[in-house]
Amino acid sequence: MKNEKVLLIEDSAFTRRLLRGMLKDLGFQAVTEASDGLEAEKLLKLHRFDAMLIDWRMPRQDGAEFLARLRAHDNPVTAATPAIIISAHVDLALLQKAATLGAQSVVVKPFSLQVLKSHIDAALARPIDHAAPDARVDMRPFAQPEPVAGPEPKPAPENGAYEVVYL
Template identity: 95%
Template sequence: MKNEKVLLIEDSAFTRRLLRGMLKDLGFQAVTEASDGLEAEKLLKLHRFDAMLIDWRMPRQDGAEFLARLRAHDNPVTAATPAIIISAHVDLALLQKAATLGAQSVVVKPFSLQVLKSHIDAALARPIDRAVPDARSGARPAAQPEPVAVPEPGPAPEDDAYEVVFL
């Protein structure tokens, strides 16, 4: 049983239900759901989370807008919460934007339980120093995205390797 608290931000009720089940299968008991970035912002004012799964394309406030606001927030704990982007439509622009906004990784939907586990484990194991303001000046360090691997077009491989993109 895992004590970490996960915030799941996804506009599709069906996908939220599916991901909640996957998180439960991985041992996460504390999963809170939000249907968009605006709802998630309200939850972050009330609760602390150890990681977030954020859908990139949502109405009202999408994943990019939410993550930009979160990283600009003056609460260093909230601003440094690990973020994993989930999206069915991933391109180089999304990967670059997600990296610039301080996401730990991008997962291409649909994905397996093992892929989800690897992303969450990596996010929880790797602190985000780049998103926390400098204590003396209050300025945020410039994001230095790490190289990303983008799958080449063509037939999907036999395993889940093409689904994993760490930033």
């Protein structure tokens, strides 16, 4: 059992339930849930957390707004709380914004239990088990296709799309 307290900020009740189960499987017993950044801000006035999982796209106050307010918090311990962004729609702009706002990492939904574990361990400065099959994820731009004879090949996406490469 882990003593760390995790704040899970996610607007989907189904996804919160799923992630809570994953966190319990990883040994986290103290998981507090918030449906958006405004609810999470209220919780930060009452509790201290060791790590946060923050959905990027939420109504009322999204992950970017919440993370900016978190990093500007008047309590320096709260302001430095490790933050892991979770999102189904990740592009270069999101990655840059999350890094600028001080997120420890970004996890692309859906993800495995081992991927979640590796991100939490890194955020909490625990050693990562590199022997695990999907313990590390590297984001690389799509490679340009090699020219082939025949019809003109489609160009690589120009919208900042990335493929996930497991190391």
